[in-house]
Amino acid sequence: MQYEREFSNWDRLSVSLPDPRTLVPISVIEQTLNQMRDEGQSRYPLLEFYPTMAAIRFGDFAAEQVILDDELVSRVAEEERVMRRPLNLEQVIRLALANTANCVRPGFSADALNDLNRVFYGRNSDEFTSVMVGSIPLQKALAGFIEAEFEGKTIRVKELAAGANVYKRWQEVDRNLPAGKQVEVVATDFSTNTLPNPEQLQFEAGQVSMTAEVYDLSESMQPVDSQDRFDVMLASFAFDSVWQSGDITLVKFNDKWYQELYRLRVHDRWPKRDEFLAVLRGESVTVDFEREDFHRVEVERILVPFKPDDHQFGRDIIEHYRRASVARFNFPAGIIRRVEEAFEHQLTDSGIFVILDCATNDPWGGMIDPTGQKGAPNEAFEKVGALDRFKDAAYYKPENFNLAAKILQEHGFRVEVVLVNDFIAQNGDEYPEVDQFGPNNWAMIVRKA
Ligand SMILES: C[S@@+](CC[C@H](N)C(=O)[O-])C[C@H]1O[C@@H](n2cnc3c(N)ncnc32)[C@H](O)[C@@H]1O
Numbered sequence: 235m236q237y238e239r240e241f242s243n244w245d246r247l248s249v250s251l252p253d254p255r256t257l258v259p260i261s262v263i264e265q266t267l268n269q270m271r272d273e274g275q276s277r278y279p280l281l282e283f284y285p286t287m288a289a290i291r292f293g294d295f296a297a298e299q300v301i302l303d304d305e306l307v308s309r310v311a312e313e314e315r316v317m318r319r320p321l322n323l324e325q326v327i328r329l330a331l332a333n334t335a336n337c338v339r340p341g342f343s344a345d346a347l348n349d350l351n352r353v354f355y356g357r358n359s360d361e362f363t364s365v366m367v368g369s370i371p372l373q374k375a376l377a378g379f380i381e382a383e384f385e386g387k388t389i390r391v392k393e394l395a396a397g398a399n400v401y402k403r404w405q406e407v408d409r410n411l412p413a414g415k416q417v418e419v420v421a422t423d424f425s426t427n428t429l430p431n432p433e434q435l436q437f438e439a440g441q442v443s444m445t446a447e448v449y450d451l452s453e454s455m456q457p458v459d460s461q462d463r464f465d466v467m468l469a470s471f472a473f474d475s476v477w478q479s480g481d482i483t484l485v486k487f488n489d490k491w492y493q494e495l496y497r498l499r500v501h502d503r504w505p506k507r508d509e510f511l512a513v514l515r516g517e518s519v520t521v522d523f524e525r526e527d528f529h530r531v532e533v534e535r536i537l538v539p540f541k542p543d544d545h546q547f548g549r550d551i552i553e554h555y556r557r558a559s560v561a562r563f564n565f566p567a568g569i570i571r572r573v574e575e576a577f578e579h580q581l582t583d584s585g586i587f588v589i590l591d592c593a594t595n596d597p598w599g600g601m602i603d604p605t606g607q608k609g610a611p612n613e614a615f616e617k618v619g620a621l622d623r624f625k626d627a628a629y630y631k632p633e634n635f636n637l638a639a640k641i642l643q644e645h646g647f648r649v650e651v652v653l654v655n656d657f658i659a660q661n662g663d664e665y666p667e668v669d670q671f672g673p674n675n676w677a678m679i680v681r682k683a
Contacts, residue, residue, distance in 0.1 A: 252290065252323060253323070254290050254292060254322065254323045254324035254327075255322050255323070255324070256322060256323045257320045257321070257322050257323075258320065258321060258322065258323050258326050259314075259320035259321075260307065260310050260311045260314050260320065260321075263280070263302065263306070263307055263310055263326065264307050266280075266302065267302050267303070267304070267307060270302075271503075278301055278302040278303060278501075278532075279299055279300065279301055279302065279532075280300045280301060280302035280306070280326065280327070280330055281297055281298070281299060281300045281323075281327060281330075290323070290324075290327070292324055292327070292328075294538075294539070295536050295537060295538050295539075296492065296536065296537040297327050297331070297535075297536050297537075298494070298535040298536060298537060299532075299533065299534055299535040300327055300330040300331065300534055300536075301330070301499050301532045301534055302330070303333075303335075303336065303499075303501070303502040303503075304502050304503065305333050305335040305336065305502060306326075306329060306330050306333050309329050309332075309333055310326055310329055313325070313329060331534075331536070335502070336499050336500045336501070336502050336507065336511065337497055337498065337499050337500075337534075338350075338497075338498040338499075338500070338511060338514040338515055339497065339498070339515075340497075341497070342495035342496060342497045342534070342536055343495055343496065343497070344477060344481065344482050344483070344493070344494075344495060344496070345477035345478075345479075345481070346495075346496040346497055346498050346533075347477060347496055347498070347533065348452075348476065348477045349498060349514045349515070349516075350498060350514065350528070350531055351475055351476065351477075352424065353513055353514055353523075354528055355397075355423075355424075355428050355475075356425055356427050356428060357427075357523060358525065359397050359398040359399075359423070359427060359428040360398035360399060362399070363399045363402055364397075364470070364471050365670050365671070366403075366470035366471055366590050367397065367399055367400060367402055367403045367470065368402065369670050369671075370406055371658050371662050371670075372590075372654065372657075372658055372662075372670075372671075373403050373404075373406035373407050373410065374406070374407075374410045374658075374662045374663060375657060375658040375660075375661035375662035376403075376407055376468075376661070377406075377407045377410035377411050378410075378661040378662055378663065379588075379657075379661040380407070380411070380415070380417060380466065381411065381412055381415060382661065383465075383586060384465050384584075386465075387414065387415065387416060388416040388417075388418060389415070389416070389417045389418070389465045389466065390417075390418050390420075390462075390463070390464045390465050390466075391417055391418070391419045391420070391464060391465065391466040391467075391468060392419075392420045392422065392464045392466070392467050392468070392580065393419060393420070393421050393422065393467075393468045393469070394422055394423075394449065394451060394467065394468070394469040394472050394572075395422075395423055395424070395451055395469060395471070395472030395473075395475060395476060396421040396422055396423050396429065396446075397423060397428060397429075398423075398427075398428055398429060398430055398431075399430070400421045400429075400430060401421075401430045401434045401435055401444060404417075404419055404421075404437065404442045404444055405437060405438065405442075407442055408437040408438060408439045408440070408441050408442035409438065409439060411439070411441045411442070413441075415441060416441055416442075416443070417441060417442045417443075418442075418443050418444075418445075419442060419443070419444040419445075420444075420445050420446075420447060420464075421444055421445070421446045421447075422446070422447055422448065422449035423446075423448070423449070424448065424449070424450040424451065425448060426446075426448060429446040429447075429448070430444075430446055432446075451472065451473075451476045451478060451568070451572065452476070452478060452479070454575055455572065455575040455576055455579050455580055456579060457578075457579040457580070458579065458580050463580060463581060463582045463585070464580055464581050464582065464585060465581070465582055465584070465585050465586070466585065466586050466587075466588060467576045467580065467581055467585065467586075467587045467588070468587075468588050468590070469587075469588070469589050469590070469591065470589075470590035470591065471590070471591060472589075472591060473566055473568055473569050473572075473589065473591050473630075474564075474591045474630055476568070477568075478567065478568025478571070478572070479567070479568070479571075480545065480546060480547075480565075480567025480568060480571065481564065481565065481566060481567050481568045482494075482545065482564070482565050482567070483562070483563070483564050483565075484540060484551065484561070484562070484563060484564075484565060485537055485561070485562045486555055486558060486559070486560055486561040486562075487559075487560050488559065488560070489559055490539070491539070491540040491541070491552065492537035492538060492539060492540055493537065493538055493539075493540040493544070494535055494536070494537055495535070495536050495537075495538060496533050496534065496535055497533075497534045498514065498531055498532070498533060498534075499531070499532045499533075499534055500514070500530060500531055500532075501530045501531075501532070504530045506521060506523070506527060506530070507530075509521040510523065510527065510530065510531070514531070545565075545567075546567065547565065547567060547570070547641060550637070550640075550641055551565055551637065554637050554640070563630075563631055563633060563634050564630055564631075564634055565634060565637070565638075566630055566634055566635070566638050569589060569591075569638050569678070570638050570641055570642060570645075573587050573589075573642060573647070573680050574642075574645060577647070577682060583682060584681075584682075585681075585682075586679060586680065586681050587678075587679070587680040587681075588677060588678075588679055588680075589677065589678040589679075589680070590654060590657075590675075590677050591630055591676075591678075632651060632676050635651045635676055635678050636651055638678070639651055639678065642680060643683070646682065646683050647680050647681065647682060647683055648680070648681045648682070648683045649678060649679070649680050649681075650678070650679045651676055651677070651678050651679075652676065652677055652679065653671070653673065653675065653676055653677070654671040654675040654676065654677050655669065655671050655672070655675075657677045657679075658671075
C-alpha cells in the first residue's frame, strides 16, 4: 500500500540533535538575530527542525520551530542577569514559548493557522484562480461526470469553499454540458468577500445558473427541504485550507505518538505589526496589506504527546499506522464529519460528494519547506507565496484520504480515491495536454453504499 512505501523513506533519515543542556549565552542569540536581519532574512528561527520528528524533546513536549525576536533577547538577558550565568538551550526555549508578546493568541493550538487563512482569503480571494478552477480538461470532465451520473434534466450542485473565481469553473462546465441538461449551482464560502459578485454569474449557454451564499465550513450543515437537496457536493482545495474541529497533524516517532500544535507570531520590528496582529485577532483595521506582508507571520510548532482517547478517531489512526515506527500526516476529521452531515441533511440518496483537495506523496507529510524553496504543487499557488505559511501544515497525502475513506466505508459509504488525472481520463474527452496535476493530486468520491 501507498503509505507503507512512504514509511520506508523515513527509516533512512538520521538527524543529530543539539543537546538541550548546551549553553546559549545571550551574546550568541543576539548576534544570530542581528546577523540574520543584516542578511535580510525574514525568518528568525531559534530552533527549526525538518523533518518534524527531529525535534528537541523536553520530557513533556518537544519543540520543532521556535522564533527568535528582540523580546526574547531581552527576556534571556534579564534571566541571565538574575541567574548570573548563561542559559542552556532548554531554558532559552522555555522562555521563547512563554514569550507571547507578538503572538496572535498566547497558546498553541491545532487550528491556529485559520486566523491567517481567513485574513488572507478575505482580502485576496479574487486574485488567483487555482488549477482546480482553471483547468479546462478538469471542468470538461466535471461536465461529463454530471452527464454520466445523473439522468435528470436539472442537477443541483453545492460547492464548498468555492472562492471568488468559482464562476470560471462553471462557465467552462456550461460550455460543455450536453443540450437539455441544466445545472443549478449554489457556490458557498465563508464571507461575501470570498464569493463571486452577482454580475459575474452570467453563463453563455445558459445551462448553468448560479447563486452564491455564505457557508462557513466550521459550522455544521443544516437540514434542507427534500426538494432543495443537492445531487453533487463539490469541494476543491477546501478541506486542506480550513482547520476544522478534529483536524490534526500527528507524528509517530520511535513508536510514540505526538500531536503537532501551532502558534502564529508576527515579526516584532515590522512597521505594520500592530495592525496585522489586530486583524489576525479578528479586529477591523483600515491598513492595507500586500501579499508580501503575509510573510511577516511565522508559525511556531511544538509536539505534545498524543493518546488514542485524545481523539474521536484516535484508535482507528493508531491501528492504521501500527506497523510504522515513524509517520507524519494530517488527519482529515473535518472531511469525515461534513461528508456524513451532507448525506444526512443536504444530499439526495443518490448524491455524490466530490473532494478535489490538494494531496502530496511527499513522505515528509506534506510539509512545505519553510524557506519556500521546495515549491508549491501548482502554478497558482506558487504565485500566492503567502499561502506557504498555512500550507506549512495543510497538505493531505493519499494515505490520509485512504484512512478517511476506510472510516467512511465503515460508516456506510462507498468511497473511491483516484488521481485527478484519472478522473479526467474517465470523464473527459481528452487527457490534459500539459499535465497540470501529476501524481500528487487526488480526488475522493463518496456515495452512499
Ligand atoms: C485554496 S482556496 C480554494 C478555492 C477554490 N475552491 C479553488 O479550488 O480554487 C480555499 C478557499 O477556502 C475558503 N475558506 C477559508 N476558510 C473557510 C471557512 N472557514 N469556511 C469556508 N470556506 C473557507 C477561502 O475563502 C478560499 O476560497
